[in-house]
Amino acid sequence: MNLGQRQTLHIDRFKGFGAYLTDGKDSVLLPGKEVPEGAKTGDAVEVFLYKDSSDRLIATVKTPLLVLHQPGLLTVRETGKIGAFLDWGLPKDLLLPFHEQTRRVKAGEQVLVAPYIDKSGRLAATMNVYPWLEKNAPYQTDDRVKARIYETSENFGMFAAVDDRYSALIPKNEAQMPLAIGEVVEARVTRVLPDGRLNLSVREKAYLQIEKDAEMVLKVIGEFEGVLPFDDRVSPEIIRREFGLSKNAFKRAVGHLLKEGKVEIRGKRIYRL
Numbered sequence: 001m002n003l004g005q006r007q008t009l010h011i012d013r014f015k016g017f018g019a020y021l022t023d024g025k026d027s028v029l030l031p032g033k034e035v036p037e038g039a040k041t042g043d044a045v046e047v048f049l050y051k052d053s054s055d056r057l058i059a060t061v062k063t064p065l066l067v068l069h070q071p072g073l074l075t076v077r078e079t080g081k082i083g084a085f086l087d088w089g090l091p092k093d094l095l096l097p098f099h100e101q102t103r104r105v106k107a108g109e110q111v112l113v114a115p116y117i118d119k120s121g122r123l124a125a126t127m128n129v130y131p132w133l134e135k136n137a138p139y140q141t142d143d144r145v146k147a148r149i150y151e152t153s154e155n156f157g158m159f160a161a162v163d164d165r166y167s168a169l170i171p172k173n174e175a176q177m178p179l180a181i182g183e184v185v186e187a188r189v190t191r192v193l194p195d196g197r198l199n200l201s202v203r204e205k206a207y208l209q210i211e212k213d214a215e216m217v218l219k220v221i222g223e224f225e226g227v228l229p230f231d232d233r234v235s236p237e238i239i240r241r242e243f244g245l246s247k248n249a250f251k252r253a254v255g256h257l258l259k260e261g262k263v264e265i266r267g268k269r270i271y272r273l
Helices: 206-223 236-243 247-259
Strands: 006-015 018-022 027-031 044-051 057-060 072-079 083-087 094-097 110-117 123-126 144-153 157-162 166-171 184-192 198-201 263-266 269-272
Touching: 006 027, 027 044, 083 110, 094 110, 144 166, 144 198, 157 198, 166 184, 206 236, 206 247, 206 269, 236 247, 247 263
Parallel strands: 027 057, 094 123, 166 198
Antiparallel strands: 006 018, 006 044, 018 027, 044 057, 072 083, 072 110, 083 094, 110 123, 144 157, 144 184, 157 166, 184 198, 263 269
16 A cells, blocks of 8 residues: 555445455555446556545545655645645645745745655655655756755755756855745756756856846945945955855956946945946
8 A cells, every 4th residue: 555656456345435445455445425436346446545634544536736755836725833734636635844844834825845754654745855856857058947946055055946846956156146945046057967967057157147247246336335345355255245146256247347447446445437
């Protein structure tokens, strides 16, 4: 009996409240309202197995929106004391426990999750979908993709699911600004790793991005009343805080502005001309 999956079982016997299906060893109830019309003992029935509100294994001919370990979007019906309850197309909602949330969710929103079996042997959902994302994406370097952020890491960057299906990472130096969990961004494939995972960037190639970065830096200098109180040797942390750029990108932008005669550096400050 494969909890959380579809499988073919055979009708073993009928009762007034339904039919018991068997895999040759164990049996499970298929409620009467779901027994196919005209079914008889020995017939094969394709069902999905889950646990009802009394924690009993039960079969249904309905197909849920997600099966075990399948990542996808589900809608939050409501939140409670132990987590959020997701609509996955079955009478009993799927629980998303607080400890499986990478951020707090709210009723009505869609979240990227995957069903798993918890320590109590029950089906639940997790937003930590990394183990079950596919690694055979049909994309190549420089392809444009849509990616949903599902987890952030100070060390690595932002983990994303391309098409809500394929495993990807936006490294720290390739994100122009902090992105929120759940946010969908358009990104560029920078590398296809040997195991099939994707590296992404929300920035253009350097020679295409430099003009945009220069315009943004010039705008920020204007917000400082035309004088930036530091030059391009300032710490990377300050650059990222003020501009959302890496130090190299900032230096390229300032160099571009210097070349065009739009700024000058005097006394460790950058002046707009």
